[in-house]
Amino acid sequence: MNIAPQRVVTLHYVLSDAQGQVLDDSRARATPLDYLHGHDNIMAALERALAGHAAGDRLVVTLAPHEAYGERNDELVQQVGRGAFPQDALAPGMRFQTPGDDGPQIVTVLEVRDDSVVVDTNHPLAGQTLSYALEVLEVREATRAELAKGHPLAADVTPSAVEDRKLP
Incomplete structure (x- = not known):
């Protein structure tokens, strides 16, 4: 069976x-x-x-930044008030997930000042060319429940017992 819309694909x-x-x-x-x-x-x-593609196929896909996590945008580096962070111990490199206009976004701390924090809301992989080595393990028809939910459901539980989740 080949990969096509409405099919669940399992891959490494x-x-x-x-x-x-x-x-x-x-x-x-x-x-x-x-x-x-x-x-x-x-x-x-x-x-x-x-x-x-079908089960058993292997391929390498290289994505330019605009096909992956987008180009870096310097305007997404911002200074915010220190009070926006509940933690007392903040350090450059720390990452937080916050709500965004298009869903959750990752915020990276660049600099901690006495009264403010400089953060970068670009995705950590923005601006990078990425390569995926893929191996298709299985392709199957999606169930009605999976189509209704918009993502695969765990095989060992009933659809009503599965909480909504986002795939990585």
Whole structure:
């Protein structure tokens, strides 16, 4: 069965940056990724590259920044009041997830001052060319429940017992 809309795809991936440094590896966690093709569960460019492939296929997909997490935007580096952070111990490099206009966003602390904090709301991988080494493990038809939810459901529980969740 080939990858097409309304099908659940199970795959392993290794994500690397342009220098070949591994940033994420599903095999290292022993947890493959399941996604519902055609439902925006993964990046559109990855979906396009995977379309038509079948279980057993391996491919490498390289994404330019605009196809992945976008270009870096210097306007997204901002100074905010210190009171916006509940933690007393803040340090450069710390990351927080906050609500954003388009869903949750990651905020990275760049500098901590007495009365303010300089943060970067660009995605940590913004501006980077990324390479995905993909191995398709399984392709199957989605269930009605999965189509209704818009993502794969765990196989060992009933659909009503599954909480809404976002795929990585």
